[in-house]
Amino acid sequence: MSLELYYWDGLQGRGEFVRLALEEAGADYVEVARGKESKGLGTGAMLSVMKDRDEPYPPYAPPFLKDGDLLISQTANILFYLGPKLNLAPQVESLRYVANGLQLTIADVVTEAHDTHHPLASGLYYEDQKDAAKVRAHDFIDNRIPKFMSYFERVLKQNPAGDTFLVGDALTYVDLSMFQLIDGLLYAFPRALKRFGEHYPRLAALHDSVIARPKIAAYLQSARRIEHNESCIFRHYPELDKAAS
Missing domain, CATH: 1.20.1050.10 (Glutathione S-transferase Yfyf (Class Pi); Chain A, domain 2)
Known part of the structure; x- marks a missing residue:
């Protein structure tokens, strides 16, 4: 199952710190808010997770990550979780x-x-x-x-x-x-x-x-990398x- 990253479309923002780790690791992930609504993705899908009344611990704001049934918010917290899984954390x-x-x-x-x-x-x-x-x-x-x-x-x-x-x-x-x-x-x-x-x-x-x-260089030159902007x-x-x- 792909990891699901939720962050605002069109912005690097705090989500970019998570993207870089996923890209360096070659992880299988989906950027939900950047996907098509016809496929159940898009900004609406992200907002629905945040507003879900059945979710006992909804995220306050993006970025947040879904790994199966696990929902993790806050950039540093996400990276603390992903680091060992992606071999991007200290071994000690x-x-x-x-x-x-x-x-x-x-x-x-x-x-x-x-x-x-x-x-x-x-x-x-x-x-x-x-x-x-x-x-x-x-x-x-x-x-x-x-x-x-x-x-x-x-x-x-x-x-x-x-x-x-x-x-x-x-x-x-x-x-x-x-x-x-x-x-x-x-x-x-x-x-x-x-x-x-x-x-x-x-x-x-x-x-x-x-x-x-190599993987970061390829990412920086790809359409997946959002340019810096004044928003x-x-x-x-x-x-x-x-x-x-």
């Missing part, structure tokens, strides 16, 4: 909790990246909060990105197994998620991150090594970007 059990902690920290950065263009309220249009967004984005560039990226760079440097991967001596879902985080930030803030590779050489090398993986988490508004101080 104690390190699986380290990986999960790093994934949750990545989720923190993703939330802050979203809040650069929606600092006041998610229900307001960006155009209704542009002044506040500029303040928030510039603080994110000057203070938050360096703090987070310096931390992740240090994790790579201090990995006892070497600085190729974030956890252990083999690729895990956290490395794929780090690629996606960096890729999104480079899209949103190209001026601010112009010298990213100079400041964070290990992270830059990790980003490039993920791109070079998603990582948005490029030139007025929010600036050279890092």
